[in-house]
Amino acid sequence: MIITLEAVYSFLGIITLLGSVYTFLDRKNIRRFTSGLFYLLYGTTLLLGKILPPALIGIFVMIMVVIAGFGGLKLGHYGENSSEQRESSRLRLKNRLFIPALLIPILTVIGSEGLIGVKWFGLYLFDPKNVTLISLGVAALIALVVGLMITKNSPITSIKESRRLLEAIGWAAVLPQMLATLGTLFDRAGVGKIVSHLVVEVIPAHSLFWAVFAYCVGMALFTMVMGNAFAAFPVMTAGIAIPLLIGHFGIEANRIAAIGMFAGYCGTLLTPMAANFNIVPAALLDLKDKNHVIKIQMPTAILLLAVNVMLMYFVAR
Amino acid sequence: MVLIGVGIVIIGFLLRLNSLLVVTVAGIVTGLVAGESPYQILVEFGKAFTVNRYMAIFIATLPVIGLLERNGLREQAEVLVSKMRAATTGRLLTLYLFIREVAAALGLSAIGGQPQMVRPLVAPMAEGAAEAKYGDLPDDVRQTIRAHSAAVDNIGLFFGEDIFIAVGAILLMNGFFQQNHISANPILMALWGIPTAISVFLIHSTRLYLLDRALKRRLGNHVDVSTISMREGMPK
Numbered sequence: 011m012i013i014t015l016e017a018v019y020s021f022l023g024i025i026t027l028l029g030s031v032y033t034f035l036d037r038k039n040i041r042r043f044t045s046g047l048f049y050l051l052y053g054t055t056l057l058l059g060k061i062l063p064p065a066l067i068g069i070f071v072m073i074m075v076v077i078a079g080f081g082g083l084k085l086g087h088y089g090e091n092s093s094e095q096r097e098s099s100r101l102r103l104k105n106r107l108f109i110p111a112l113l114i115p116i117l118t119v120i121g122s123e124g125l126i127g128v129k130w131f132g133l134y135l136f137d138p139k140n141v142t143l144i145s146l147g148v149a150a151l152i153a154l155v156v157g158l159m160i161t162k163n164s165p166i167t168s169i170k171e172s173r174r175l176l177e178a179i180g181w182a183a184v185l186p187q188m189l190a191t192l193g194t195l196f197d198r199a200g201v202g203k204i205v206s207h208l209v210v211e212v213i214p215a216h217s218l219f220w221a222v223f224a225y226c227v228g229m230a231l232f233t234m235v236m237g238n239a240f241a242a243f244p245v246m247t248a249g250i251a252i253p254l255l256i257g258h259f260g261i262e263a264n265r266i267a268a269i270g271m272f273a274g275y276c277g278t279l280l281t282p283m284a285a286n287f288n289i290v291p292a293a294l295l296d297l298k299d300k301n302h303v304i305k306i307q308m309p310t311a312i313l314l315l316a317v318n319v320m321l322m323y324f325v326a327r
Numbered sequence: 328m329v330l331i332g333v334g335i336v337i338i339g340f341l342l343r344l345n346s347l348l349v350v351t352v353a354g355i356v357t358g359l360v361a362g363e364s365p366y367q368i369l370v371e372f373g374k375a376f377t378v379n380r381y382m383a384i385f386i387a388t389l390p391v392i393g394l395l396e397r398n399g400l401r402e403q404a405e406v407l408v409s410k411m412r413a414a415t416t417g418r419l420l421t422l423y424l425f426i427r428e429v430a431a432a433l434g435l436s437a438i439g440g441q442p443q444m445v446r447p448l449v450a451p452m453a454e455g456a457a458e459a460k461y462g463d464l465p466d467d468v469r470q471t472i473r474a475h476s477a478a479v480d481n482i483g484l485f486f487g488e489d490i491f492i493a494v495g496a497i498l499l500m501n502g503f504f505q506q507n508h509i510s511a512n513p514i515l516m517a518l519w520g521i522p523t524a525i526s527v528f529l530i531h532s533t534r535l536y537l538l539d540r541a542l543k544r545r546l547g548n549h550v551d552v553s554t555i556s557m558r559e560g561m562p563k
Binding site: 059060066070079090104110123167170174181184190192197200237239244245264268279288292302313314317321 | 332376396482
């Protein structure tokens with residue numbers, strides 16, 4: 011293989027590590043050492059995750075969590091363009107600004123569909139097992155080069171800008187990876203099995219419809235409780251979809267995964283636990299009732315949940 | 328007992344503790360309950376964190392997105408959105424729903440957002456469209472229109488995003504199935520999301536049509552061709 015997934019992870023690691031150097035030097039950041047350390051460790055796990063012993067990565071992760079959990083992550087100064095500068099370059103570039111951004115999905119699809127199995131000097135160009143992720147990494151790199159050509163900015167500017175974006179996301183950048191990690195840990199501890207026992211007790215045996223119903227509604231309810239669908243997906247899928255839908259009824263995972271996740275999103279629309287989406291906007295918009303956005307979303311969410319159940323049932327049949 | 332981890336997540340999120348901390352504590356406790364040593368737990372965390380690095384792939388897009396934002400990407404998106412012309416509040420929000428959903432499906436979820444787009448642009452424009460038609464609006468109508476503006480942004484984002492293969496949800500599903508040795512393909516998973524994405528657009532645009540009808544019933548055919556600017560609809 012010429013380009014492996016590890017090469018893409020190295021790209022991510024290098025971006026993050028280079029950014030952390032600027033964080034250590036950022037005097038405007040009142041916690042520049044802990045903030046810098048957070049991104050240094052994160053970048054290291056991305057770059058060297060395969061090489062370093064797992065226990066050491068575990069320690070790095072714990073240090074990152076402690077930094078993030080106790081206020082060690084602060085924002086600094088990012089030397090952004092002023093709004094006048096942004097306006098003048100916007101007027102120069104107009105809709106060309108969208109070209110590099112759109113190149114990412116287009117090239118990713120072309121790469122994943124077109125370059126699977128393509129060989130060069132007898133070697134696979136992309137690792138066939140991870141062709142989508144590698145295509146995305148390569149697409150992002152090409153888009154970056156095109157972006158640099160269009161904007162005539164230097165590569166260093168793009169590193170600084172990616173640091174700005176990453177630090178604006180902050181610890182939330184690591185959260186999806188941690189939720190996936192928690193899903194893996196839950197799975198190993200057998201949380202899914204308990205869910206599946208509960209479900210098998212309740213639903214009529216061998217009923218495809220009720221298995222689909224339990225999975226979709228379970229995703230929505232568990233998402234409402236946990237506040238996001240990422241934490242619910244591994245548990246409900248390990249508990250219901252894998253043993254019943256995929257195992258017992260033999261349905262292809264590809265066909266039901268997205269619908270299951272969408273059923274979870276119906277739950278996200280209904281829960282104050284997803285504060286970013288449902289509670290914060292109410293404050294931003296001066297709404298008197300902080301659950302007003304949820305109330306507006308409720309009919310769409312419930313109807314769509316019903317649609318998801320039906321869709322999954324027909325896809326599965 | 329194993330469910331104690333789920334309980335910790337719920338309590339932690341209810342208390343609004345730092346989510347990263349809550350998730351980690353839930354993982355540690357789940358490991359302890361399962362009878363693992365602290366060292367084993369560290370190893371498990373390290374392994375799982377490494378296996379799940381695919382969730383970080385969005386970092387690859389940050390340099391180019393940051394570069395474009397530096398050169399006015401958001402402002403250009405704002406200009407395009409502010410050019411939306413629609414006769415009614417419902418149609419305006421339907422148009423924004425469409426833009427938001429399609430943009431998210433193309434991986435441009437940075438276009439839109441509650442603080443960036445809804446508060447300064449979409450909500451005032453939606454209110455402005457109703458004002459242009461019915462004159463001054465009662466306060467509860469204003470509140471409903473604003474809540475609808477926020478809802479449209481969420482709905483467009485959630486159900487558009489999963490069609491883009493590099494988004495967290497698809498990667499999470501792919502990684503989860505891989506770890507469970509079940510064959511999965513991100514592109515096919517994204518494609519099977521399309522029927523839901525279309526359904527939600529149909530459902531929600533119907534509701535926005537009904538919103539227009541409700542506004543008309545409530546506020547009548549009073550045509551007030553006042554000179555209210557579309558952007559000044561929101562009181563400070």
